[in-house]
Amino acid sequence: MLYIKFAIEIAVVGLFIYVVTGRLIGTKLSFAKRLISVLLSLALTTFVYWYSYLQHTKILEGSLVNAIFEVSTLVWIGSMLLIAMLLYLVFELFDPIGINVQETRGQRSIFARVRLYWRQQKRLRQVLRIAVTNGVVQTIKYARQRENERELAIALRRTLEQCGGIFIKFGQVLSTRKELFSPIFIEELAKLQQGVPPLSESESLRVLAEALPDKVDDVFASFNTVPIASASIGQVHRAVLKATREQVVVKLLRPEVKEIMMNDVSILVEFASWFASKSAWAANLGFKELAIGFADGLSEEIHFDIEVRNTVQVSNVLKNSAYQVRIPHMYTQYCGDAIIVMEFIEGASVAEADFHFRRLGIDRKAFARTVLFSFFEQMLYSGIFHADPHPGNIFIDERTGQPVLIDFGAVGRLGAPQQEGLKLFLMGIQQADASILYDGLTLLVEENDPTQRARMEQAIDQLLLKVSFVDRIPTEELIYALFKVVRDFKLAFYPSVALALRSFVTLDGTLRVIDPSFDIFTEAKAFSARYMRDVLFKPFKEPRATRDKIEEELAQLLPNLRKMPRRIDHLLQRVESGKIILHHDIFSDEHNAKFITQLFSQMVLLFVGITFGIISVALLAISQFIHAPYAVYLNTTAYLGLFLCAILLVRLSIQALRNTKE
Numbered sequence: 055m056l057y058i059k060f061a062i063e064i065a066v067v068g069l070f071i072y073v074v075t076g077r078l079i080g081t082k083l084s085f086a087k088r089l090i091s092v093l094l095s096l097a098l099t100t101f102v103y104w105y106s107y108l109q110h111t112k113i114l115e116g117s118l119v120n121a122i123f124e125v126s127t128l129v130w131i132g133s134m135l136l137i138a139m140l141l142y143l144v145f146e147l148f149d150p151i152g153i154n155v156q157e158t159r160g161q162r163s164i165f166a167r168v169r170l171y172w173r174q175q176k177r178l179r180q181v182l183r184i185a186v187t188n189g190v191v192q193t194i195k196y197a198r199q200r201e202n203e204r205e206l207a208i209a210l211r212r213t214l215e216q217c218g219g220i221f222i223k224f225g226q227v228l229s230t231r232k233e234l235f236s237p238i239f240i241e242e243l244a245k246l247q248q249g250v251p252p253l254s255e256s257e258s259l260r261v262l263a264e265a266l267p268d269k270v271d272d273v274f275a276s277f278n279t280v281p282i283a284s285a286s287i288g289q290v291h292r293a294v295l296k297a298t299r300e301q302v303v304v305k306l307l308r309p310e311v312k313e314i315m316m317n318d319v320s321i322l323v324e325f326a327s328w329f330a331s332k333s334a335w336a337a338n339l340g341f342k343e344l345a346i347g348f349a350d351g352l353s354e355e356i357h358f359d360i361e362v363r364n365t366v367q368v369s370n371v372l373k374n375s376a377y378q379v380r381i382p383h384m385y386t387q388y389c390g391d392a393i394i395v396m397e398f399i400e401g402a403s404v405a406e407a408d409f410h411f412r413r414l415g416i417d418r419k420a421f422a423r424t425v426l427f428s429f430f431e432q433m434l435y436s437g438i439f440h441a442d443p444h445p446g447n448i449f450i451d452e453r454t455g456q457p458v459l460i461d462f463g464a465v466g467r468l469g470a471p472q473q474e475g476l477k478l479f480l481m482g483i484q485q486a487d488a489s490i491l492y493d494g495l496t497l498l499v500e501e502n503d504p505t506q507r508a509r510m511e512q513a514i515d516q517l518l519l520k521v522s523f524v525d526r527i528p529t530e531e532l533i534y535a536l537f538k539v540v541r542d543f544k545l546a547f548y549p550s551v552a553l554a555l556r557s558f559v560t561l562d563g564t565l566r567v568i569d570p571s572f573d574i575f576t577e578a579k580a581f582s583a584r585y586m587r588d589v590l591f592k593p594f595k596e597p598r599a600t601r602d603k604i605e606e607e608l609a610q611l612l613p614n615l616r617k618m619p620r621r622i623d624h625l626l627q628r629v630e631s632g633k634i635i636l637h638h639d640i641f642s643d644e645h646n647a648k649f650i651t652q653l654f655s656q657m658v659l660l661f662v663g664i665t666f667g668i669i670s671v672a673l674l675a676i677s678q679f680i681h682a683p684y685a686v687y688l689n690t691t692a693y694l695g696l697f698l699c700a701i702l703l704v705r706l707s708i709q710a711l712r713n714t715k716e
Contacts, residue, residue, distance in 0.1 A: 063127075071138055072089070075139055091142040094141055095134045099130055139701065139705070140704060177321050178321050181325050182328065185329075189205070190206070190210060190329070190332075204238050207239045207241075210243075214243075219318055220352070222246050222286075224322055224348050225246040226243070228344065229244040253281075253308065258279050258281070258291065265390055267387075267390060273296060273395075275295065276293060277293040277294075287311055287355055288305050288308055288311075288358075289305075290304070290305050291303070292398065295385070295395075300398075302397060303394075303397070304393065304394070305395075307356065307358055307392035319352065322348075322349065323342070326346075338541070347549070351464060357391055358393060358394050361462050362384050362386060365462040368459070368465065371436040371438055372428065375431055377424050378424065378457075379457045380399065380456045380459070382399055383396065385397075400451070400452050400453060402450060403446050404449065404450060404457075405446070407449075407450045410452050418568050418572075421455075421568060421569075422569045422572045424457055425443075425561075426574060428457070433476060433554055437469065437472075438466070440459055440557070441553055441556075442461065442464040442557070443459075443560055444560055444563070445567050447460055466550055466554055468550050471497045472550060472551050474497055475498040476551075478491070478494030479491060479498070482494055483518075483532075484579040495514075498548065499545040499551075500545065503543075506543055513539045513543075517536065520535065529558070529562040532575070533558065536555070558574075561574070656706060659702055660703075660706055662702060667695070667699035670694075670696040673689075673695065677689050677692065
């Protein structure tokens with residue numbers, strides 16, 4: 055009976071500690087961390103309490119209420135509360151920096167998450183050991199020296215190669231980032247190749263049967279189990295539809311991809327964070343942000359229904375385009391999260407299409423111009439564009455000679471202001487005008503500072519002088535210089551804009567595969583000039599549409615125009631009465647106001663905690679010189695104050711760690 059009472063007391067205290075720590079630490083609290091912290095604290099303090107004091111007394115023989123409110127019990131509870139918070143602080147300190155995986159966490163039990171955590175930690179140690187073995191740490195500090203840059207590039211390439219899987223794919227993506235990395239890094243990372251064995255015949259049929267909404271025999275008259283292409287995410291098969299006898303391509307998601315994504319992507323982000331922490335060069339480059347962006351893009355690529363939707367969207371955008379680019383038809387009734395069924399087009403990648411160009415007598419420059427102008431139309435008018443235009447994703451139709459775009463797993467989207475900014479960017483290049491380029495950049499970057507305009511225009515002028523009076527503008531150099539200007543002024547492109555500019559660099563390489571003499575910016579100037587002519591003459595070419603547009607704008611404007619006289623009169627009255635005061639301070643910006651408010655509240659908590667600590671220490675010192683009976687109350691008050699001081703300081707430490715991570 056005695057032990058049952060003690061067990062009940064422990065259960066009550068444990069529940070109390072669990073609830074109170076949640077309130078004291080804050081709302082952003084992991085259930086697993088709270089539970090583990092409370093259990094460890096409960097076990098540790100109970101062990102000490104029992105062996106040091108409880109077993110030598112008869113407290114448990116009395117009532118439960120008296121036992122709980124015994125002074126020694128209160129000390130035990132307070133110690134447990136403080137230790138639970140300190141343990142949570144330790145967990146927060148070593149919490150891995152990952153990406154958003156709330157969906158997968160919600161589907162796992164706590165034991166499965168603990169097992170996954172330990173497996174991830176083991177994998178992370180393996181990755182870091184590979185990095186150290188390949189000399190990444192030793193070469194980072196010398197990366198700025200030209201002779202050591204290749205050593206770091208080789209070390210990074212070997213590390214990604216030996217880690218395998220998603221790490222290799224990440225390196226392949228980095229090899230396309232010519233606006234960020236020097237040619238030495240691009241050359242090394244381009245060597246990364248991922249040999250993925252195809253699924254067996256039985257596995258392919260099993261995946262097909264699970265992914266199709268209907269029975270395989272009801273959908274396909276024939277299905278070739280030997281894939282025509284195999285990659286890390288999926289593989290592609292030929293098939294014939296049973297209903298229409300049309301030849302189609304079937305793309306299947308590899309069954310292990312989502313599990314690998316769940317396990318290895320967070321490890322990749324941790325590795326990138328470690329790499330950035332070891333090197334100012336990698337931190338300035340945004341290496342961790344590159345890994346997080348790659349992880350976010352990959353999370354879309356493994357959902358084939360997103361690729362289907364992207365393909366249909368771009369196809370509808372280009373339906374009435376003057377630049378005839380073909381996009382395979384999607385048989386959406388058979389598509390799903392793990393399968394794509396689309397039209398089969400006889401053709402070849404532009405990198406392997408010399409025979410078709412010669413056989414059909416196609417002008418390579420005209421072909422490249424059609425592809426480029428189609429991309430401009432996607433980016434600058436519809437705002438939805440193919441974000442990965444490498445040579446393997448642009449084909450030539452061997453019957454008609456038309457360009458064919460495939461693989462819309464990566465698609466970018468630009469809002470109207472960003473579309474306008476890119477148009478101004480092209481105009482600025484075409485006219486070599488720094489002010490137009492600046493106006494375009496202000497629409498492409500986040501939180502621009504207008505007071506920097508003169509200095510920024512000067513930097514843009516220097517950029518334009520570098521590419522002026524040359525036969526061909528080096529696209530990679532121009533985009534790289536543009537990114538550098540933006541970084542030098544502590545600005546950042548919107549993610550969608552950065553994606554568009556990277557796609558522009560990739561497209562430039564593809565177009566030069568089609569025609570080595572093709573100059574993307576010369577053609578862009580022609581497109582920009584055509585765009586300005588179209589804007590100028592559009593009212594004359596389309597008078598009815600222009601009239602409808604004017605009527606629509608006037609219909610929206612007239613109600614406000616009717617209110618203007620009253621508003622002006624009201625404004626003048628307030629000015630005359632002295633009721634209008636114009637001011638701008640640090641609290642005018644929402645982010646600044648939030649930061650200052652948060653900082654002020656933390657400073658108040660810090661001063662309160664320190665005050666409790668100082669007063670408590672003073673009371674404790676005073677009580678040592680008082681021999682009256684009431685000195686015990688001074689001691690009690692002093693220890694309570696020290697306890698509150700510790701609680702506040704731990705809370706502040708946890709909040710500071712969270713703010714750092716955010």
